[in-house]
């Protein structure tokens with residue numbers, strides 16, 4: 071398994087891998103993670119060096135993106151979507167993608183990475199945004215799932231407010247997708 075920087079020549083296979091990771095009966099025809107990966111390419115928050123894929127020989131088996139985000143005036147990153155092809159899950163691929171992205175973000179000098187997600191992320195040092203007064207929407211469920219990893223410890227406790235993703239994460243009415 072190899073972790074590589076995403077290139078648009080991998081798009082078709084990447085979408086296939088994300089579909090395998092995320093597809094369920096109630097998947098939304100208008101918004102889903104595999105179409106979102108394509109939308110992200112045209113976004114103002116897309117950072118090519120921080121968009122990664124995992125490959126097994128020649129197949130794309132996983133994907134993770136970090137995109138520009140803000141909390142107040144602090145510029146950081148948002149993580150996601152992260153997905154690993156179903157039959158490749160639980161083999162350390164998701165962890166390898168997260169660790170590589172976090173390492174690159176740290177080397178690029180970003181102070182934090184935020185995400186909306188579940189229990190998977192605490193192993194990488196992500197913690198709840200709640201004690202810091204960091205929110206993402208009016209929705210309590212979203213805010214409950216807001217997590218942050220401080221890459222620069224000196225900003226801890228100094229930033230609070232609403233996490234604002236790049237344009238690709240919002241619909242035409244400004245609602246978080």
Ligand SMILES: CC(C)(COP(=O)(O)OP(=O)(O)OC[C@H]1O[C@@H](n2cnc3c(N)ncnc32)[C@H](O)[C@@H]1OP(=O)(O)O)[C@@H](O)C(=O)NCCC(=O)NCCS
Pocket residue numbers: 091092152153154155158159160161162163164165166186187188189190191
């Ligand atoms: C979540 C996901 C990216 C993890 O990637 P992976 O390559 O399977 O994970 P790894 O092999 O690195 O890690 C496996 C460990 O994570 C745990 N894990 C996997 N999914 C988890 C989840 N949703 N919540 C909590 N723990 C999870 C496994 O139980 C396993 O634990 P262990 O190390 O104690 O045995 C992958 O399962 C996936 O694509 N899931 C569907 C899409 C998704 O939910 N994406 C995340 C959106 S927030």
